[in-house]
Amino acid sequence: MQQHAGSARDMGEAGHAPTAPGAGDPTHVTFPGGAVHGTSTVLAVVPVDGRxxxxxxxxxFHPVDHTWPDHPADRGSITVAGRRHPVVDCLIxxxxxxxxxxxxxxxxxxxxxxxxxxxxxxxxxxMVEDFEPAAVGEPCELTVDAPHRHALSAGHTACHLASLALNEAVAGRWRKETAAxxxxxxxxxxAALVTSRIHPYGSRDTYRLGKSLRRKGFTTEGLAEELPRIAEQVTARIEEWIARDVPxxxxxxxxxxxxxxxxxxxxGEGALRFACGGTHAASTGRLGAASVTFVLSEDGAQLVMETTVRQPDGAAPNS
Ligand SMILES: [Zn+2]
Known part of the structure; x- marks a missing residue:
């Protein structure tokens, strides 16, 4: 297990050095640079829904987003004055x-x-089960469950690669110009995504194939028959990304x-840039063999894409 907090990579690539926030500041987060461990100060201890x-x-810690809750919260612990408290959930x-x-x-x-x-x-x-209110102002140590983080990161990276590959695989079905x-x-x-859920080493994306999508120019004719070919193509594209080990x-x-x-x-110029609040594997080569399956609902109105990647053999448990 390797710890990334405070490395030059964090500061250079995230564009800022992690600094201590002042009163009134938002919580500063170090997970974008890959950190799974850190120290800070307890600013407040607040009861929320019995916890x-x-x-x-x-x-x-990466919290689950309240607006688009696709990526589950990190797990781990917070230690104050030698006492370790499991973090059972992490929210915004x-x-x-x-x-x-x-x-x-x-x-x-x-x-x-x-x-x-x-x-x-x-x-x-x-979110912890119990905590001493007197801990406010005390230093604390925050430790993320690194294998769980890596599993979610791999699942999220695979999810983005699968969505790109799916767009390619069904590109011929558009009869009108549409956003790229x-x-x-x-x-x-x-155009069609309704929900996305990241899980350890995988994701499940649900697409709505309704009237509004057809009005935008997407044809669903013969889709059921074509799904095995689409699944094969999407899987092969993800495998290409994995083989190329792109950062x-x-x-x-x-x-x-x-x-x-x-x-x-x-x-460089060829980099693909997705708006995304989640955590990711450090490179596409950190994903193991991919497999993608599709299920089309009987009425043809809903398509579910399940993407899974394996943990690469012999790899470190976190990226
Ligand atoms: Zn994302």
């Missing part, structure tokens, strides 16, 4: 500054605004948990 949210100045929290709800912490799905809303302070909530994906291919994924990095606009971030695949 306790621990807020720190900085954290390596928001406190409105200057509005009617000023000072009230809202957690996860209770947050009434999107993650880019102005006038809110955005926080990472480390980051590779310049007609963006079926962007993947995350570029962040700032250190705050809700600052915009991009997943960049490749380097």
């Amino acid at each position: 306790t949210a621990v807020i720190t100045g900085q954290t390596p 929290g928001a406190v409105e500054a200057g509005g009617p709800g000023t000072g009230t912490l809202r957690a996860g799905s209770d947050i009434p605004v999107r993650r880019d809303a102005e006038g809110w302070r955005w926080l990472v909530l480390h 994906d980051v590779a310049g291919v007609p963006d079926f994924d962007g 993947v990095r995350i570029v962040a606009e700032g250190p705050g948990v809700t600052d915009r971030r991009w997943m960049c695949v490749g380097e």
Whole structure:
């Protein structure tokens, strides 16, 4: 297991050095640089729905996003004064500054605004079963379950590669011009995706093939018969990415948990740049053999793509 916190790679590629946030700042996050461990200070301990949210100045923990909850939270622990507390969930929290709800912490799905809303302070909530309120102001150590992080990162990277490959595999089905994906291919994924769920070493994407998609010019005729070929093509494309071992990095606009971030695949002018708040494998070669399957609903209105990758043999458990 290798620790990445504070390396030159973090600072250069994320565009900023992790720094201690001041009062009123958002939680600063170090996971975009690959960190799975860090130290900080406990800023607040707040009861939320029968559990306790621990807020720190900085954290390596990736919280589940309340707006697009595709990527599950990191697991791990927070240690204060020698006592280790398992982090059972990790959510985004928001406190409105200057509005009617000023000072009230809202957690996860209770947050009434999107993650880019102005006038809110955005926080990472480390959810624990019990905690000493007296720990406020104390130093703490934050440790992410690195194999679990890597498994989710591999699943998320595979998910993006699968969506690109699917766009290519169904490109011939567009009868009208439509928006293009980051590779310049007609963006079926962007036009039809309803939900995306990342899980360890895989993902499940659900697409709606309804009237509105057909009106945009996508033909679904003969799709059921073509699915075996599409699955083969998508799997082969992901295998190509894996064989080429292309570097993947995350570029962040700032250190705050809700600052915009991009997943960049490749380097230089040819790099593909996805708006993405998740964590990723450090390169496509960190994914093991891929397999992609499709299930089309009986009425033909819903298509589910399941993508799985194996952990490469003999690889380190985290990237
Ligand atoms: Zn993503």
